[in-house]
Amino acid sequence: MGSAPTIHVETVDFVMLYIVGISVILLLGITVTMVYFVFKYNRKKGHKPVDIHGNIALEVIWIAIPTLLVLSMFYFGYTGFMEMRKVDKSAYTIQATARMWAWEFGYDNGLRSDTLYVPIDQTITLKLVSVDVNHSLFIPAFRIKEDVVMGKTNYLSFKAKETGAFDIACAEYCGLNHSMMYSKVIVMPKNEFDKWLNSQIEKDSLSTQDSTKTKDSSSIKNSLSSKDSPSGKN
Amino acid sequence: MINEAANPGEKSFYQVSTNKHTGILSWLLTVDHKRIGIMYLIAILSFFLVGVVIGLFMRWELMFPGKTIMEAQTYNTLFTLHGVIMIFLFIIPGLPAIFGNFFLPIQLGAKDVAFPRLNLLSFYIYVIGAILVLVSLFLPGGPIDTGWTFYIPYSIRTSTNVSMAIFAAFILGFSSILTGINFVTTVHRLRAPGMTWFRMPLFVWSTYATAWIQIIATPVIGITILLVIIERAFGVGIFDPALGGDPILFQHLFWIYSHPAVYIMILPAMGVVSEIIPTFSRRTIFGYKQIAYSSLAIAFVGYLVWAHHMFTSGMSDTSRWIFSLLTFIVALPSGVKIFNWVATMYKGSIDPQVPFLWVMSFIFLFSIGGLTGLVVGALATDVHLHDTYFVVAHFHYVMFGGTGTIFFAALHYWFPKMFGKMYNKRFAVISVVLFFIGFNMLYFPKFILGYMGMPRRYYDYLPEFASLQLVSTIGSWILAGAIFFVVGYLIHALYKGKKATANPWGGVTLEWHIASPPPMENFHEIPTITHEPYDFSQLKEMKYGE
Ligand code: HEM
Ligand SMILES: [Cu+2]
Numbered sequence: 001m002g003s004a005p006t007i008h009v010e011t012v013d014f015v016m017l018y019i020v021g022i023s024v025i026l027l028l029g030i031t032v033t034m035v036y037f038v039f040k041y042n043r044k045k046g047h048k049p050v051d052i053h054g055n056i057a058l059e060v061i062w063i064a065i066p067t068l069l070v071l072s073m074f075y076f077g078y079t080g081f082m083e084m085r086k087v088d089k090s091a092y093t094i095q096a097t098a099r100m101w102a103w104e105f106g107y108d109n110g111l112r113s114d115t116l117y118v119p120i121d122q123t124i125t126l127k128l129v130s131v132d133v134n135h136s137l138f139i140p141a142f143r144i145k146e147d148v149v150m151g152k153t154n155y156l157s158f159k160a161k162e163t164g165a166f167d168i169a170c171a172e173y174c175g176l177n178h179s180m181m182y183s184k185v186i187v188m189p190k191n192e193f194d195k196w197l198n199s200q201i202e203k204d205s206l207s208t209q210d211s212t213k214t215k216d217s218s219s220i221k222n223s224l225s226s227k228d229s230p231s232g233k234n
Numbered sequence: 235m236i237n238e239a240a241n242p243g244e245k246s247f248y249q250v251s252t253n254k255h256t257g258i259l260s261w262l263l264t265v266d267h268k269r270i271g272i273m274y275l276i277a278i279l280s281f282f283l284v285g286v287v288i289g290l291f292m293r294w295e296l297m298f299p300g301k302t303i304m305e306a307q308t309y310n311t312l313f314t315l316h317g318v319i320m321i322f323l324f325i326i327p328g329l330p331a332i333f334g335n336f337f338l339p340i341q342l343g344a345k346d347v348a349f350p351r352l353n354l355l356s357f358y359i360y361v362i363g364a365i366l367v368l369v370s371l372f373l374p375g376g377p378i379d380t381g382w383t384f385y386i387p388y389s390i391r392t393s394t395n396v397s398m399a400i401f402a403a404f405i406l407g408f409s410s411i412l413t414g415i416n417f418v419t420t421v422h423r424l425r426a427p428g429m430t431w432f433r434m435p436l437f438v439w440s441t442y443a444t445a446w447i448q449i450i451a452t453p454v455i456g457i458t459i460l461l462v463i464i465e466r467a468f469g470v471g472i473f474d475p476a477l478g479g480d481p482i483l484f485q486h487l488f489w490i491y492s493h494p495a496v497y498i499m500i501l502p503a504m505g506v507v508s509e510i511i512p513t514f515s516r517r518t519i520f521g522y523k524q525i526a527y528s529s530l531a532i533a534f535v536g537y538l539v540w541a542h543h544m545f546t547s548g549m550s551d552t553s554r555w556i557f558s559l560l561t562f563i564v565a566l567p568s569g570v571k572i573f574n575w576v577a578t579m580y581k582g583s584i585d586p587q588v589p590f591l592w593v594m595s596f597i598f599l600f601s602i603g604g605l606t607g608l609v610v611g612a613l614a615t616d617v618h619l620h621d622t623y624f625v626v627a628h629f630h631y632v633m634f635g636g637t638g639t640i641f642f643a644a645l646h647y648w649f650p651k652m653f654g655k656m657y658n659k660r661f662a663v664i665s666v667v668l669f670f671i672g673f674n675m676l677y678f679p680k681f682i683l684g685y686m687g688m689p690r691r692y693y694d695y696l697p698e699f700a701s702l703q704l705v706s707t708i709g710s711w712i713l714a715g716a717i718f719f720v721v722g723y724l725i726h727a728l729y730k731g732k733k734a735t736a737n738p739w740g741g742v743t744l745e746w747h748i749a750s751p752p753p754m755e756n757f758h759e760i761p762t763i764t765h766e767p768y769d770f771s772q773l774k775e776m777k778y779g780e
Pocket of ligand 1: 285286289290292293313314316317318320321325380381382383626630633634638676689690691692710713714
């Protein structure tokens with residue numbers, strides 16, 4: 001799949017296919033056997049039932065094979081996860097701050113933005129900070145998320161290999177407008193990103209104050225974001 | 235063994251009061267385990283139906299993107315209530331309190347549980363807890379909106395009635411603990427002569443294992459809840475980071491109870507399956523000891539996997555992989571049970587009556603629930619799927635497709651014994667089929683939605699999720715239709731149903747040896763047990779079918 005936006009997406013999709021593939025075989029095996037027995041040994045056919053108390057060989061087989069299967073699932077899940085967690089030294093760090101109900105991304109030159117702009121082919125590490133309750137930064141297209149917890153700095157890394165715009169959602173319930181806490185990650189070529197980073201510096205202090213209002217609401221019904229004011233809580 | 239059923243004109247427990255009262259007080263003050271079981275049935279079934287109706291409203295709201303019928307705050311309140319009712323008032327007490335109370339003593343050959351008065355007390359504690367939940371809805375501040383997991387800091391910040399609602403969960407915990415103590419003691423002390431441990435029916439085994447979890451795990455949630463209440467009331471920093479507390483500690487404590495609680499929900503259901511399959515296959519269970527031991531194994535290793543609910547919480551990567559590994563190991567005993575059940579059908583004489591049909595749909599739905607558990611047990615996939623609709627689908631398949639389906643199986647299996655009436659079997663077959671179709675339509679799309687990236691607890695969603703959300707809502711109508719249909723024909727059967735015989739299915743565990751409905755104190759004479767639990771050669775001695 002050449003079109004995946006990150007390598008990690010291919011890994012996760014593979015682990016998913018692997019586990020679901022085995023599961024479908026097991027599910028079909030169980031279901032077909034059960035339905036077959038119901039017909040084959042139906043009382044209407046008048047068989048005399050046979051009391052079979054158990055069979056050690058069978059029990060050993062059906063504990064051993066599943067054990068091997070689940071260990072392999074564990075292994076792929078583990079390696080796939082570690083791939084996402086290893087961060088190289090060259091990673092570019094951006095601070096992601098969550099508040100009810102908006103995201104804000106802070107760059108090392110002081111720039112802050114409510115949309116996450118990142119360069120392509122560069123490992124990005126998001127430092128995750130919350131100023132109020134738990135949130136979770138979720139980028140479905142990249143198959144990654146990590147909770148954003150107040151008083152604790154978590155991190156999340158990715159490296160995009162395609163340009164484009166992808167949704168960022170909040171995945172940990174955080175109150176009234178949880179479902180509207182969307183933003184976007186915009187992956188751009190390196191030179192464009194640099195241009196963006198530098199040209200935005202002057203506007204910095206103006207654009208960030210009211211980030212809850214400026215969020216990209218095209219994806220969610222406009223009527224909603226305007227109706228529910230975020231001030232109803234606390 | 236004496237065949238007690240052949241005793242016409244005998245009075246059932248409905249006709250004999252255990253106290254000096256008659257009428258309603260003979261019920262409200264009863265210490266008879268069967269009457270208490272029936273009172274639980276009425277209460278729990280009512281809450282279940284309330285939960286279903288709330289679920290229907292949630293699905294109605296989610297039918298189209300944007301606002302359909304309610305505001306965001308209302309939706310957030312509803313999914314919290316739905317979760318709290320379904321978990322604390324329906325699925326945790328469900329099978330043990332209703333069918334455990336009614337059948338555990340009978341299956342052991344006892345006249346009652348070990349502590350009949352304590353049993354009544356547990357019932358009233360349950361009622362008080364339930365009333366507190368209801369009261370919390372109407373107090374100023376408004377109904378709780380935290381989700382059933384009450385995660386801090388949100389549950390400290392919100393102005394809704396969190397303290398009252400979680401205090402209700404605290405109270406309900408005591409009901410659960412007392413029931414557990416009662417059942418453990420009953421199993422140890424009140425087995426009839428000859429009822430050795432390995433002659434106990436598997437429903438007894440699994441209820442016994444469950445009782446231990448109830449005793450050991452429930453205090454953890456009690457303590458946690460008290461700490462939250464103290465934190466909210468006095469501003470003591472325990473979990474709230476703003477006061478120097480640790481919100482992740484709350485998640486650990488919460489799941490140290492709530493993960494074992496998953497086994498409180500499922501083990502008794504597994505016990506019921508192990509009763510129904512032999513009865514309708516008319517042969518002994520395959521791997522009796524494996525099933526009994528795996529119940530105990532689940533009860534004791536189920537404590538070691540709580541943190542798999544927290545793979546994205548920011549725990550160290552080491553604890554993540556250790557908990558992932560343990561999760562896969564703990565999945566194995568459940569798999570073994572499924573194989574044993576299917577093997578029990580081999581060379582049986584299968585009569586797929588209504589309870590058996592429910593069990594068949596259980597095996598299918600619960601397998602999907604279990605297998606998708608492997609998907610979220612693996613780290614790489616869970617990081618993507620955690621807190622999405624995939625998880626919502628997974629736990630509904632496990633809890634509802636698993637335990638919920640078996641609630642209906644048990645109801646149809648034991649209904650004639652409990653009430654002495656038979657329901658309309660044709661209606662019953664229609665309802666299983668509708669249930670099965672509706673269930674999959676309601677929840678299967680949620681797996682796909684989850685993988686597409688639809689997070690859970692969302693009042694509104696992106697347009698690309700709309701068509702599957704619509705399918706899911708239509709499924710909820712079919713499913714709810716089936717459920718209300720069941721309730722309808724069962725109530726009808728209470729009044730107009732044909733009289734049930736003592737042993738309509740050809741079962742051999744002790745409840746089928748006594749009259750339907752059973753007499754007060756169950757047995758005239760405590761029976762002496764000479765057979766293993768699923769020895770169908772007894773049917774001859776019992777004069778079955780003559
Ligand atoms: C017709 C029946 C049911 C319907 C239509 C239904 C529907 C739903 C829906 C729409 C959600 C919210 C998903 C979300 O936005 O995150 C939900 C959550 C939930 N449901 Fe159900 N459900 C039903 C039955 C059950 C049963 C029988 C149980 C328990 C055995 C159950 C337990 C839960 C729990 C624990 C939650 C999570 C609540 C939370 O997020 O705090 N549901 N259900
Ligand atoms: Cu959030």
